[in-house]
Amino acid sequence: MVNVIGGGLAGTEAAYQLVKRGISVKLFEMRPKNNTPAHTTENLAELVCSNSLGSKELASAQGLLKEELKMMGSLLIPLAEKAQVPAGGALAVDREEFSLLVTEALEKEPLLEIIREEVSEIPQGPTIIATGPLTSDTLATSLAEFLGDEYLHFYDAAAPIVTKDSLDESNGFWASRYGKGSGEYFNAPLNKEEYEIFYEALTSAESANKHAFEEKAFFEGCMPIEEIARRGFDTLRFGPLKPVGLIDSKTGKEPYAVVQLRQDDREGRLYNLVGFQTSLKWGEQKRVFSLIPALKEAEFVRLGVMHRNTFINAPRSLLPTFQVKKRGDLFLAGQLTGVEGYVESIASGLLAGVNLSRLQQSKELIVLPETTLLGALPRYITSASTENFQPMNANFGLLPLPQEKIRPKAKRKEFYANRSLRDLGEFIGEKELLQN
Ligand SMILES: Cc1cc2nc3c(=O)[nH]c(=O)nc-3n(C[C@H](O)[C@H](O)[C@H](O)COP(=O)(O)OP(=O)(O)OC[C@H]3O[C@@H](n4cnc5c(N)ncnc54)[C@H](O)[C@@H]3O)c2cc1C
CATH class of the missing domain: 2.40.30 (Elongation Factor Tu (Ef-tu); domain 3)
Known part of the structure; x- marks a missing residue:
């Protein structure tokens, strides 16, 4: 049995990856008893602001990341497609339908118990913490104490x-x-x-x-x-x-x-x-x-944002497997790790879930190829400068450049997408990632 704390985008995807691999999960979500300043429902995987999960175009970073997630067996991306509303090239969803679809899918899982409680301290035993940018104060304090005060940033501004x-x-x-x-x-x-x-x-x-x-x-x-x-x-x-x-x-x-x-x-x-x-x-x-x-x-590749955000200094405290350096059975996922955005949070939840299940099964933990966004993003957040570390969203600037210059830009983007999907496909086969 493992704990997943936070039933947001990252926590629900992580919990699904675990139960799918035969691991029993206790998923803790503090709503509706305790609310955050931005959530308005009691549904799991609530989108707090925009209803868009970004571009569907494969030759865009948001589109490619969604495709990679589907290849890795994501729960949330196909459900978002099911709940989609017309929005041109973007995957926008009916937010109520989307979060209900995720809630219903998880409620059906026999190995999953959903506990509507706030967790105020880091639990013992294998755990994923995915409590998001609006992590409750009690748990944020507990994390700050565990990681060291300077390791937890309360952050409200980013530059482009x-x-x-x-x-x-x-x-x-x-x-x-x-x-x-x-x-x-x-x-x-x-x-x-x-x-x-x-x-x-x-x-x-x-x-x-x-x-x-x-x-x-x-x-x-x-x-x-x-x-x-x-x-x-x-x-x-x-x-x-x-x-x-x-x-x-x-x-x-x-x-x-x-x-x-x-x-x-x-x-x-x-x-x-x-x-x-x-x-x-x-x-x-x-x-x-x-x-x-x-x-x-x-x-x-990123524009400035201002909102309350709780995230750790990932390059100091986290491994690219999403394990906390100080405690191998403790994983973090979602916006708390310094990834920025809905799809990025889902991605980190998927990877943390896959890796915790591999840890439970005594299998080697994985970091995906650097040519994929699922590989490049955790590499970036865990190897960026520790000084003034700021969150990052998925973008092609994180991927290794092609050996030779490719112009125009549209062709280069196509190249990134094709290379990623090829390398991810090979990696999935080699490591038998889709098997339980
Ligand atoms: C105001 C705001 C607007 C945003 N708008 C966008 C946007 O438009 N587009 C975009 O791509 N990104 C946006 N983001 C950034 C980010 O992508 C989302 O916040 C995303 O939901 C993060 O996913 P997550 O799983 O990390 O956290 P969340 O989806 O927030 O999930 C965390 C969950 O943990 C629960 N929780 C918190 N503390 C505890 C505890 N102690 N015990 C139990 N449960 C707890 C919360 O209730 C919540 O359900 C926004 C962020 C904020 C704060």
Whole structure:
């Protein structure tokens, strides 16, 4: 018997993978007795916000991840397809129907017991914790104590991330402030006129709606860039866009303002915009940030978000098998691990469930090939920089580049999808992953 805590997207997928392999599961869900600030029903696998699980296109990261999950025998993705509503190229669902389908499917499982209780401490024995971004305070405290205080982050802002490939390097320069380090930062300068245009657009752009509880986090947490900007025309030039100590190698001068981009993954394919945490609407972020000359063609793999989030410092505490380093029979899954998004949470639940069942059956634990998103995402979250670790969604920037450049971009995306499905198919066969 094993415990799964949290009947959200990750916990339900994990529980299903376990019972399917003959392992008895106690699934703990605190709703409806205790609610979170965002959930509104007592159903398992409730979607708290958008009803979209992203693109269906195979040549998109969201589409490919869903296909990989289906190949791995996911419960939730086929049920989402069953509950789908028309939404063009996206898999959008009737959220009530979807969560009811998942609840009913799990209630039928003879090896599964659903216990409607809050778990306030990490239990003994084999366990998956998948309590999500809104983990109850008691359990969050218990986790913080176990992992060490600094290992649990309460986080409310993220800055956008772009691919290095898409930076216009002719409009920027590589340097570190005051020449410290070896010029690891990409600097995107703005002259006075460009800064004025950017400033105007930033301060007049539209913010995303926030849940009431997020307002609090918003004021207590780090300040969004648009809020800093509203304090005065020059505030950004003394804050995140300060040019001091940065000499543009092309002009030999300090620019009027500079946006710095910092490497975000070990391989150096992704760069984040330093200090650009924001609560602007996603479309607005693309529009406004593309006004920075070196970012005019930037490909955004993650846009800034602001909401309460509980996640661990995965590169410090977690293995790519989703085991906690300090305790081999304790697994984490879902948004708590630093993956970002509905489908990513389902993916981590599936992998944690498969691995805990393998542990119970004394089988070797698995990490999927790095050419698949199911393999690349856990590798990323467990090997990213431990300093200022931020959650990550599925994107092609996580996958190894093709040996030779493939253009146009559409062809490259097709290549990623084909390579992933081929490698995943081979891996599933080799490790007999679909057998109990
Ligand atoms: C406000 C908000 C909006 C979001 N919007 C989107 C979006 O539009 N699109 C997107 O892709 N992602 C979104 N996310 C991010 C994320 O993908 C979802 O939160 C996703 O549901 C995470 O899956 P999960 O399984 O980790 O957590 P959840 O689906 O939240 O599941 C966790 C479950 O654990 C239960 N629980 C918590 N503590 C305990 C405890 N101590 N004992 C027992 N049960 C407990 C909760 O009641 C919940 O049912 C959003 C997140 C938030 C907070």
